[in-house]
Amino acid sequence: MQLVKVMLLTAACLVGAAQAEIAVVVNPANANAVSADDLNRLFLGRSSSFADGSKATPLNLAEGQAARAEFDSKVLNRSAAQLKAYWSKLVFTGKGTPPKELADDAAVKAALAADSSAIGYISSGSVDSSVKVVATF
Amino acid sequence: MFKRTALTLAIAALLAAPAHADLTINGFASIKAGMTLDNDATLYGYDDDLDFKNESLFAVQVMSDLGEKLSVTAQLMGRGREDFNAEFEWAFLSYQLSDNLQLNAGRLRTPFYKYSDFKDVGYAYDWARVPEAVYNLDFDNIEGVSLYHTTTLGSLDSSLQLIAGSFDGDAVVTGLTVQAKIDQVLGAAWELSRDGISARLAYLRGDTSLSNPDIDALTGILTASGLGAVARAIDVNEESSTFLGLALTLDKNDWVAVAEITRTEVDDSLIAEQNGYYVSLGHRFDSLTPYVSYEKRDNDAKRDIIALLPQGVPAQLALGVTQAVERFEVKRDAWNLGLRYDFHPSAAFKAQLTRVNNDITDDDTSLVTLGVDLVF
Numbered sequence: 001m002q003l004v005k006v007m008l009l010t011a012a013c014l015v016g017a018a019q020a021e022i023a024v025v026v027n028p029a030n031a032n033a034v035s036a037d038d039l040n041r042l043f044l045g046r047s048s049s050f051a052d053g054s055k056a057t058p059l060n061l062a063e064g065q066a067a068r069a070e071f072d073s074k075v076l077n078r079s080a081a082q083l084k085a086y087w088s089k090l091v092f093t094g095k096g097t098p099p100k101e102l103a104d105d106a107a108v109k110a111a112l113a114a115d116s117s118a119i120g121y122i123s124s125g126s127v128d129s130s131v132k133v134v135a136t137f
Numbered sequence: 138m139f140k141r142t143a144l145t146l147a148i149a150a151l152l153a154a155p156a157h158a159d160l161t162i163n164g165f166a167s168i169k170a171g172m173t174l175d176n177d178a179t180l181y182g183y184d185d186d187l188d189f190k191n192e193s194l195f196a197v198q199v200m201s202d203l204g205e206k207l208s209v210t211a212q213l214m215g216r217g218r219e220d221f222n223a224e225f226e227w228a229f230l231s232y233q234l235s236d237n238l239q240l241n242a243g244r245l246r247t248p249f250y251k252y253s254d255f256k257d258v259g260y261a262y263d264w265a266r267v268p269e270a271v272y273n274l275d276f277d278n279i280e281g282v283s284l285y286h287t288t289t290l291g292s293l294d295s296s297l298q299l300i301a302g303s304f305d306g307d308a309v310v311t312g313l314t315v316q317a318k319i320d321q322v323l324g325a326a327w328e329l330s331r332d333g334i335s336a337r338l339a340y341l342r343g344d345t346s347l348s349n350p351d352i353d354a355l356t357g358i359l360t361a362s363g364l365g366a367v368a369r370a371i372d373v374n375e376e377s378s379t380f381l382g383l384a385l386t387l388d389k390n391d392w393v394a395v396a397e398i399t400r401t402e403v404d405d406s407l408i409a410e411q412n413g414y415y416v417s418l419g420h421r422f423d424s425l426t427p428y429v430s431y432e433k434r435d436n437d438a439k440r441d442i443i444a445l446l447p448q449g450v451p452a453q454l455a456l457g458v459t460q461a462v463e464r465f466e467v468k469r470d471a472w473n474l475g476l477r478y479d480f481h482p483s484a485a486f487k488a489q490l491t492r493v494n495n496d497i498t499d500d501d502t503s504l505v506t507l508g509v510d511l512v513f
Contacts, residue, residue: 046287046294048236055236063482081424081479088261088512091163092198093254094210094231094241095285 022067022074023124025108025131027116034119034134039075042119044086045096050119058099059111059120065104067123074137075121159202166195167259169508178502180493181269182218190217192266192506194257196226206233214257226257227278239285247279248298248326251337251384251397259510263393263426263477265489266506268415270432270471271399274380275308279322290329298326300341310347310408311436311465319343319378333389339382345403347373352407355457362454370442371461373406391421393428409436409465417473424479431472438466468496484511 024034032050034042041047042058050056061068063080072083090096102108105126112118112131119134127133169192171183178184182191196214203209211228215221229243246254250272255261281302288295304319324341352371359368384397398414412435419428442462446455475489491504 041289041294047289079421079423080482081485084483084512085261088165088258089255092165092196092212092258092261093246094200094227094229095239095254097161097200 021124022070022121022137023127023133024075024119024121024135024137025112025127026119026134027112028130028132029116030119030132030134032134036075036135039135043071043076043099045090045098055117056119057115057117059108059118060099060101061105061108061121062101062103067105067121070137071121161200161202162197163200163513164195164197165258165260165510165512166193167257167508167510168193169265169506171504171506171508174503174505175501178500180491180502180504181266183504183506192508193217195221196257207231208233237287240282241285242282244278244280245283245300245302247274247276247304247322247341248283248300248324248339249274249276249341249380250339250382250399251386251395253277258512259487259508260483260485260512263419263428263475263487264417264430264473265475265487265491265508268397268417268430268432268471268473270434270469271382271397271413271415273411273413273434274401275310276304276317276319279304279319281322292331294330296328300324300326304343308347311411311467313349313352313464315347315349315352318346320346320375324380333387335384335386337382337384337386339380339384341380343378344375345373345378345406346375347406347408352461355461358454359458362450364446364450367442367445367458370405370445371407371458373403373408376404376406378403393417393419393421393426395430407439407442407462407465409438409467411436411467419477426477426479427475428477429472429474431470433470434467436465436467438463466497470494470496481511483513484509 024039032052038051042056048056069080072078072080076083078086087098091098102111105122108120108122109126109130112120124136170187170189171191172187173180173183173185176185194214194216196212198210198212200208200210208231210231212226213223214226215223225244227244227246229241229245232240234240248254252262252267256267256272279302281300283298283300286297300322302322304317304322306317308315308317320343322341322343324339326337326339328335328337356368356372359371380399380401382397382399387394394417396416401411413433415430415432417428417430419426439462443459446458471491471493473489473491475487478486480486486509489506493502
């Protein structure tokens with residue numbers, strides 16, 4: 001019986017982990033709610049402010065980071081090639097620049113701690129008290 | 138005067154940018170090879186010998202963020218058909234007036250078409266080239282100012298560009314090389330999008346003057362023969378001109394559909410009303426995107442001008458007028474069948490077969506193009 005419970009719990013944890021692989025995170029002082037639509041607009045350069053009107057600075061993970069590919073496909077609903085094409089349209093027309101890219105989860109957390117306007121995403125496993133989770137995917 | 142100053146300022150600012158300014162360097166390139174499949178046939182600058190130069194290009198863009206919401210951008214491009222001689226395709230200053238309002242001044246891309254802004258960046262679209270039936274106005278860049286405004290209207294994303302400026306330089310109009318001057322260009326391009334669907338409307342107007350030795354000689358003879366009214370109906374002298382374009386795109390569930398229709402008019406001149414449209418449909422299968430498109434160009438010569446000639450005009454002169462007017466008649470359509478293959482995160486391989494039918498001469502021409510488009 002005990003064994004079954006443990007197994008169920010473990011299974012639940014594993015399922016949970018598979019479903020919430022990335023966490024969208026902000027500075028703990030940031031009280032804004034962030035919807036999937038907001039994330040789309042922020043990370044595609046269509047908006048640069050939070051719901052309360054304060055400045056938002058989106059931070060990307062470098063290409064090749066697992067959470068980056070997850071974020072691109074789950075939140076932005078685009079492949080890496082589609083996003084590259086999307087940004088090349090804006091970059092080469094002077095209409096926008098893609099979010100700054102950071103090397104890994106630790107770099108994102110450090111940047112969030114230093115900048116209250118920053119918004120990024122990391123693997124759920126990297127979440128700690130230095131950041132506030134506003135959405136998971 | 139203004140445009141020279143703006144361009145010079147843009148370049149000077151770029152060079153003078155302080156060492157600590159944020160400098161972003163991006164680039165793009167296309168290496169394309171093509172040949173027509175019919176003996177002695179020519180199309181889009183290709184003939185029946187394999188050519189690697191015609192549509193190949195390299196470009197480097199430098200953007201320097203000067204801080205305080207001011208930045209300067211310059212794009213240097215070398216086109217194969219111009220021996221890769223690099224020229225400033227664009228050079229402009231940007232000032233961020235507010236979060237969603239940007240002012241650009243300098244040499245800017247004229248916002249005629251949906252893909253005008255990035256038609257040289259092949260990586261940004263699936264085709265081997267933008268459809269020629271629509272993308273044929275040779276006034277890619279103008280000198281002036283533009284306001285770019287982005288916002289959300291309910292659930293729609295809106296972007297509006299207003300532009301004012303002028304064009305002065307050589308251009309090709311329906312195959313005729315001319316010296317062109319377009320003054321008081323004013324225009325607006327407005328795009329609304331939501332969930333992978335977008336609609337774009339563009340309207341531009343200007344006062345167009347074109348000169349070409351043959352046309353000028355013809356109007357000279359007409360005027361000297363007392364046919365000033367015919368000469369004025371032919372010449373392109375500060376004529377009111379308009380451009381109207383509508384584009385619809387859909388990018389959903391891996392289907393990519395694009396349609397665009399345009400009309401260009403130059404009043405009171407021998408330039409025919411220019412009508413063009415295309416429709417394109419593609420489907421993404423991971424890194425492979427096959428597509429098919431159809432395009433049509435339909436310009437009716439202004440034969441009313443020929444009817445202005447009185448009885449008894451020398452046959453030679455009547456023939457000259459007829460030929461000048463009728464050379465602006467274009468009736469052709471084309472099918473394109475192609476494939477984009479994203480073989481690398483920054484590069485796409487493309488293959489396209491184009492078959493053009495000229496309804497006036499009843500000629501068919503086929504062209505095959507292979508190439509790689511990349512961004513860096």
